[in-house]
Amino acid sequence: MTAKLNDHPCESTMIPRSKYPDKAIVLERTPDPAVRSMLRHMEQAGIETAFDRFDAQKPHCGFGLNGTCCKNCHMGPCRITPKSPRGVCGADAHLIVARNLLRWAAAGTAAHGARGREVMLALKGAAEGTLDLPLLGPEKVVATAKSFGIFDEAKPVEALAGEIAMILLDDLCRTLPGSHRTMEALAPPERLAVWKELNILPVGAYHEVFEALHRTTTGTDGDWENVARQMLRCALAFAWSSVVGSSIAMDCLYGLPKRSRIDTNLGAISEDTVNIAVHGHSPVLVAAIVKASRRDDLGTEAKTAGAAAIRLYGICCSGHSALAKFGEVTPLTNAVGAELALATGALDLWVADVQDVFPGIMDVAACFHTRVVTTSDSARLPGAEHIAFDHHHSNLDQADALAERIVRRGIQAFGERQSGKVFIPPARMEAEVGFSVENILATFGGAEVLLEHLRSGRIRGVVNLVGCNNPKVVFEEVVVKTADELIAHDILPLTNGCAAYALLKLGFCLPEALVAAGAGLNTALGPHQLPPVWHMGECLDNARASTFFRLLANAAGEPLKRLPLAFSSPEWSNEKGLGAAMGFRLLGLNSYHCLAPPLAGSDKVARFFFEDTQELFGAVMVVDPDPTALAQRIIADFDARRADLGWQMPAAPTTRRQSALQHEKTTAHHHHHHETEDHHHD
DSSP: OOOOOOOOOOSTTOOOOOOOOOHHHHHHHOSOHHHHHHHHHHHHHTOOOHHHHHHHTOSOOHHHHHTOEEOSSTTOOEEOOSSOOSOTTOOOHHHHHHHHHHHHHHHHHHHHHHHHHHHHHHHHHHHHTSSOOOOSOHHHHHHHHHHHTOOOTTSOHHHHHHHHHHHHHHHHHOOSOOOOHHHHHHSOHHHHHHHHHTTOOOSOHHHHHHHHHHHTSTTSOOOHHHHHHHHHHHHHHIIIIIIHHHHHHHHHHHOOOOOEEEEESGGGOOSSSEEEEEESSOHHHHHHHHHHHTOHHHHHHHHHTTOSOEEEEEEHHHHHHHHHHHOOEEEEEOSTTHHHHHTTSOOSEEEEOSSSOOTTHHHHHHTSSOEEEEEETTBOOTTOEEEEEOTTOTTGGGHHHHHHHHHHHHHHHHTTOOGGGOOOOOOOEEEEEOOOHHHHHHHHTSHHHHHHHHHHTSSOEEEEEOOOOOTTSOTTHHHHHHHHHHHHTTEEEEEOHHHHHHHHHTTTTSGGGGGGSOHHHHHHHGGGTOOSSEEOOSGGGHHHHHHHHHHHHHHHTSOGGGSSEEEEOTTOOSHHHHHHHHHHHHTTOOEEESSOOSOTTOHHHHHIIIIIHHHHHSOOEEEOSOHHHHHHHHHHHHHHHHHHHTOOOOOOOOSOOHHHHHHHHHHHHHHHHHHHHHHHHO
C-alpha cells in the first residue's frame, strides 16, 4: 500500500522573518578581512557588487518569499491573498507552493545532471579511445565495477569503464521504465524499501525532470500531495544520478582526491605571474587547462611576455574540484565573492563554464583588463569570448586545443595588466584539502576505528556542512559560527563547495585549529595531525559525505536514521540546495538551515517539509536564523540519538572558538603592521 503524506496544520512555519542585512552590516560582521577590504575598495571605485544589488531589491516581494506567486501560465501571474485565495485556474496556496518547490527540485536535478552528463560522455570516450584521455582512476573503476556486479578480471579497465559510463548515462537519461542500477547498487537496502513503499523510485533523472515540468503546467496536477511526491522522485534522481553518478564518472576519469596543504584567499594571488581563474562546475575543459598550463612551451611564452610563470586560481566549485584532483590550483572565493576577486585587477583571464557564474562579473571585468572566456553552450555571457564545447559535445576530442587557446589568451592579457589598478588585500591562509573516503579509511585503518571514536563520544557526530551563499544572512558568518560551535562540541564537520571557502579562509581546515575543538576531537584527530574540518571538494562531493555516512552505518549495523549524522546548509540559496537537503533527508538524516525555503504561504506544505518527513523517512528540517542556536539544536539531536543507541556521552565543550582566535591573530598582525610602519616613519 502506498504511504500517505499527512495533512494537518503546521506550527513550525511560524519562523520570525529577520531583517536582512545590508552592506554596512556585512562590512561590520563578515568574518573574512579580505571581504571587507575588497568591499571598501570597490565602493571607493564606484563598482557595484552583489551586495549593492541585494540592497536595491528591498523590500523583497512577500508573495515570492512565501512561495504564493504563480507565473506558470499567461493567465497570471497570480498571487494568493485573503481577497483572492485561489489563482485563476483554481490553484490554492498549497498547490502553488508545492508546484514552485517541485520546479526548484527539477532545476537542481538538471543542473548537476547536465554537467555530469558531460563527464560521463568524456569517460565513455576515454574508455573507447575516441578521446585522448587517460583513465586516472583505475582503482575507482574496479571498485565501481564490483559494486555494479560487472567486474571480470579478464576485462581490461577500459572495458569496465565503458560499461560503467553506459550504466551512469542510462540511469541519467532512461525513458523506458527499468531498474536504477546506481541506486540499487549503492543505496542502503533499508532505504530502498522505504522509497519503494512511498512509490518515489525514479525512472531516471531526465524523465523525472520532464515529468516535473509536465505536472506543473496549466491544468495538470492539482493535488499538492502528489506534487510533493514527484519532488521526492526528483530528489532521489538528483542524489543518485546527478550527484553520485557524476561523482563516480569524475573519479574514474580523473582519479581520487589527493591530500595536500595549499594557500587560499585573495592574498595568495601573485602579481608577477599570468593569472587565470577557473569558475564554475564542469571539469572536462578545466582539466585540459591545468594540463596546458604545465606545458613547457606555454610556460616559455609566459616568461617571454614578462611573467614568472602561469598560475591557476579557483572560483566556486571548479577551484575545489581541480585542486583536489590535480593540485596547483589556488582556491580564492565562492560565487558571491567572485566580483571581489575580479576587482583585485590581478587576474588576467576569467574562464567561466556553468552554474553560479553571475552575469554581474562582466561589469566588474570591464573595469579592469581581465578577459572573460565562456566554455559551454549552456552558459554564455554578453561580451565574453566563447571558446567552448558545442551543444552536441561533438568537439570533446578538441579539449586540449581549446585549452591551449585559452591559456594563450591569458598570456596575451598579462601584457595588458593595468598595474596601477592592482589591489590585493594581504589576507592569506593555509589549508589542508583533498579528503576522500578512501584516504580517510587508510589514515584511521578502517571504518571500525572511526565507529569506535563515535561510540566513545570522542567524536560526538558528523555533519556535512555545505551550501551556496545567500545575502539574506551576513556573508559567510553563519557557516563560520555554526562550525565554531560544532567543533567546540566535538562534532566533525565535512565541507565542500561554496561554504567551504569560509572555513578554508578562517583556518578551520588546519590541524592547528584543534586548539578550538573539544577534547574528544583532539584525542581522535590529534595523533593523525588532522584538522577539525575535513575539506571534501566541490558541491558534487556531497557524494563523498553520503558514502562516508553509509560506511559508518554499515560498520555500526544500524540504519542511518539512528546515527548522530546530519546535513546542514546554513545559507543555501539555489535550486541545487533543495535537492541536496532532500537527498540527505531521504537517507533519514535531518537537515539544518538558517533560512527556510519559500513555503510559509502553505501550512500543509510547510508541515510536510518540517515535520511529516519524520514519519515518512525518519528526518526533519530544522530552521533557526541564529547559527549558534542552530548548532545547539544539532548537538541536542545528536545527544538524543546517542542516548537511544546507548553510546557514551561526550566530554564538556571547550570555551574557545576558532573564528574568535583567528580574529585576534588578524587584529594583532594588523596592529603590529601599523606599529612597524609608524616606527619606520619616525
